[in-house]
Amino acid sequence: MAMNMETKLRNFHQAKWDEPIIFELTSPGERGILIPEAEAKVVAESGSLETLVPAGIRRKKRPALPEMSQMHVLRHFMRLSQMNMGADFTVDVGQGTCTMKYSPKINERYANHPKLTELHPLQDESTVQGMLELTYNLEQYMKELSGLERFTFQPGGGSQAILAMTSICQAYFESKGEGHKRDEIITTIFSHPSDAAAAAVKGYKIITLYQGENGLPDLEALKAVVSDRTAALFITNPEDTGIYNPEIEAFVQTVHEVGGLCGYDQANLNGIIGITRAKEAGFDMSFFNLHKTFSAPHGCGGPAGGALGVSEELVRFLPKPLASFDGEKYYIDSDLKDSIGKVRNFMGVAPVILKAYGWIRAVGAEGLVEAARVAVLNNNYMLKHIREIRGADASFGDGYRIEQVRYSWQQLYEDTGITSEDVSIRMADFGMHLWSSHHPFIVPQPFTIEPTEAYSKAELDEYLAVLRQVSHEAYTNPKMLKNAPYNSCCHRVNNEPLDNPEKWAITWRSYQNKWVKEECVVEELA
């Protein structure tokens, strides 16, 4: 039996191994890998461990790592991988804001090639011309897409790029003698939480603009709070609601008028690549997520890449070093006198940089714009259909959206008692993801969908069919829903202990102490 092509629903069951925790698989004496021994002459000339490491610092108790032979280790982790739902397996439109698009395998071939994996970051320039050329060219594309002057790939992700933006802001005002005075950074409530949190790390006071009726931040609110204490505005646009702020230029002007800087969080770039840019809106800084719009895979949460671009005036503050070109050869430029230093070691995550580069070369200028357009088409297609699903609605009005939408199951909840979380969990029974929202939960019972350009109409229809099915189940069989999932890797998780300091176990040894030993004691007493 195959998937029902009419209803588009599958009789899915995820791999379920009931796999023990690795420590439970230990078999004393077994070896997973053997280490090359030091040659006899080396041992003779260097000495034994006792002479080489002072007694006081020598390890006394063996680390209690499991002992397993190689195939068993492999099998264990292979099974765990089967119990994970990567974008390669599912129609991954339900992880809104994450831009889960296709990570082309041709790029994987070269990201895993020894000519990249075996490079050391401190090698002589002459030996890494290929890597530098790749990085430099990627920078040129980023410049085109933003209109900004120079890019660094050092930040390991979007949030670290925000940290870098904040640091540049700080350095800039210090250089003008205004460091102490400018202590406020403004952001909006639907911008990514890191726009506030990363800026707060550097000691800034964070002013958040609340949203208006239409879900957009109010220009009047911004005007009411800018002053000579404003260091910067950090804003995501379109915000996670999927709504583009048409007044963005006015926002930037308002901040510039008081001498502040503007930083563009372009995590939500996918719907506007090549269609509208940071420069024309007036931004001084902007960053892109290489693992979102630019196709590098997410790796369960990294490694990733944040490409940060700045205007000419701010170039001197960029973290060092930068991959540069002198007309003949590529070189590593560490000579940025006013640099903020570093936010991360070395020059970025090379495999991620390669994957972004490979994707852009494959789709080209035309493809970048087409990707954006199709992402937006896909999103509005889903928007139309989701609005028709019983119990669901899009937040903030009837219009179109850009690349994602923040929806709400509030009506479903009121009618049936089924929450957004319940729906997400039931989606697992169909092999699908569905994500809710970043904090704060302004939209009640939220769910956020971002199709990207990577899925076909048929696949979008498949996802919609599952959403409809779950909505239908909520109205007809809520009790069943409340106890989902049934076809997944485990059953309903008991979250209570995770909140209780006496029960939470972040490691196996804590689990032994807090759960297992206690049970043994109870058994003994009984």
Next chain:
Amino acid sequence: MSNFVHPYIPNSVKSIQEEMLAEIGANGIEDFYDIIPEKLRYKGELNIPKPMFSEAEVDRHLRELLSKNVTTQDCLSFLGAGCSPHHVPAICDEIAGRSEFLTGYAGEPYEDYGRFMVLFEYQSLMAELLDMEVVNVPTYDGSQAASTSIRMAQRITKRNEILISRNISPFKLDIIKNYCRGTMKVTMVDVDDFGRTSMEDLKGKLQPNVAGYFYENPGFTGVIEDRGQEISDLIHDMGGLSLVGCDPISLGILEAPVNYGADIVTGDVEGLGIHQNYGGGLAGFIATMDQEKFVNEYPSRLFGITNTSVEGEYGFGDVFYDRTSFGEREHGKEFVATHAALWGIVAAVYLGSMGPAGMEEIGEVIVQKSRYAMNRLNAIEGVAVRGMDAPHFKEFVVDFGQTGQTAEQINKALLEQKIFGGFDLTNHHDGMENCALFCVTEVHTKQDIDQLVETVQSIVREG
């Protein structure tokens, strides 16, 4: 443009687009962009190359580009300084390439059960190595972990100054300084000729406003510190926290820092089954004991194990906690973000493969081989290894000052012989002109080391 179809964009087929537009009731895709003011619409040409439509073109292009690189497999490399050459077990590559993990992200502990469990195992395996109870899901790199541990100390002690040992990577120091600028004062603590903490200087600087002291063991120059307990006691007496950075691959033979009084232990899992990746294979860890005052301060996710509605089944989720006990706190607890989870998964496979015996053996081999290299290089006339008499792990500083050549010149000459010499410290570390940091691990055979020594010898003689 109207014929543009791409394998990565299924709905680039125009007939499908028309179908979809009809269903939506829109005239064209342009309708959706109406909200963007005309003025902000980019009308220029994007100076980005045309598409390489065929995959064969992309394949060739990337191959040709990368072929311009000369790697640590093409040459003999002794570079370390935060990115170490270690053998990557083939099964680590196998799991790193599992697309379920590679293309996974942030699903629920149901359909993404594997991710939660594997990262829980990573946390647990590291905890055994570190002999501690709480380890976080990996952060960007060890320097970020160190920076966060410093800010955690600030929040816990409510003090705004941090002491840092001078024997630290210049990169790490830059990162920490940037992270702390605007909120904390950074004061450096001197080191002795071996590169270990000067107890006298430390004592003098441990003032009431100090949140803690951060140092690494082994230090940046590879020297092993064995007075850790004494250092911790000094700090604790002043109400501060002992923050220690360590190298996980040394923990088979070196004591876990917690056992000499460290409160927050950080480091990087680079090298634990992860390729060098031009510096992209880094992932930081932060470890503490399971006390609320510490757990409360982690900015990153902590995965915990629990049960489910079915007896005997394991379940997983995020540990979160009640902060009612902390009415006063430093402004914000940093940020949660996408860091370096996949490397944590790979490190878990590595540690699972190595087991206690493997970790012991690799530590022993590294310490023997690096000592062998130290001895032989030091024996070359004009060349001196700093801190010869102090115990070292994996790395050591070679001083070329007496050779009449700069470290740069030596390295250039080594390169001509297809050897990557140590990291030139001349512009990066005070008092280290014409010194280079050499890294020797289990991947270097006696023959490799002898080749280095003989080449250096001939370069020095000719110069």
Next chain:
Amino acid sequence: MRRRRIGLIINPVAGMGGRVGLKGTDGEEAYKQALSLGASPEVDQKVIRAFEALVKNKDKMELVICNGIMGESALRSTGLKPDKVLYVCGGESSRACNTEEAALQMLEDSVDLIVFAGGDGTARLLAENISKRRLSKPDMNIPCLGIPAGVKIQSSVFAKTPREAGDIISEFIEGRHLEYIEGEVVDLDETLYRQGIVAPKFHGTLLVPSVSHKMQSKKARTQNDENTDQRIIATEVVKRMENDMTYLIGPGSTTQKVMQKLGLESTLIGIDAVKNGQLIGQDLTETQILNLLDEGPAKIVLTPIGGQGFLLGRGNQQISPAVIEKVGLEKLIVIATSHKINGLSNRQLLVDTGCASLDKKIRGYIRVITGIKEEMVVRVQ
């Protein structure tokens, strides 16, 4: 775990007026008017919706209800059986229904949670009675939760919907983790209300359970619960206090935490004055305040009250237009947790001092302190 004892009070006339265009049905006249226009009690439906969620918990709870239309009739439809029935309702007529008596008896009965279906009027009764009891037994702060079923819902002691109320009560019964917030009980001046003038009066607080908002976003570790956030804001306010400056501390639970931070006694619903960390005036009248203002510069610390976010209303007679003019608008310090702001029904704060020109000056946007070095910009209407 012992079974939780839940008390239920239904105000049978609440909510009727809305359907027929009246504003509230307290008082016999209004009730008669409503009935004559064809209104029928909506309240029961809401209670049933809320209590549907509890059927699965019936073995873990004990129910104490009121007789007749104050509880029995609604509960019958849910299939739940009460463990105890209080006789406080004389018959079918609401005249004979004594909500106050019900509240008193519930409190005597040592219930763990009082659920009430009604509006601000009912909330006020409960608040006042619990407050009285606490004079002799300060530890007896029994949590209450309102099922919204009245037209007048200004107080922040209600769940957003009956469905949500049911879920909260369910979590309570199961011993799940909940936050307890001091919700403000706000009532509107009846007569003015019928004339279309909104003049809220703050009557104190009730301890209200709510689903901890940190629970919603497991992946974001940086959220605190409401009480912690309030304490943090209080810390920030105290840190910024200047020497020789008089601070008038307005009513509300957030502002009360400022007083607690200073270690001073406070009047929850009145205005206190603080200077150099000392209490220099308690529960002040307008005149007393004006006199104080003669003595030196001052600032006013305010927090929005109730679910609608009343910042300054005619119900607040002490902080009159005269006081505000004398202090100066720029000396207003507004504090609230971001959770509170996010929960405002209209995403804005309300101001109605009675002086049109002053109101006009205040309207626009205002900075609200929501934490240490954290502010939100909110619209004032």
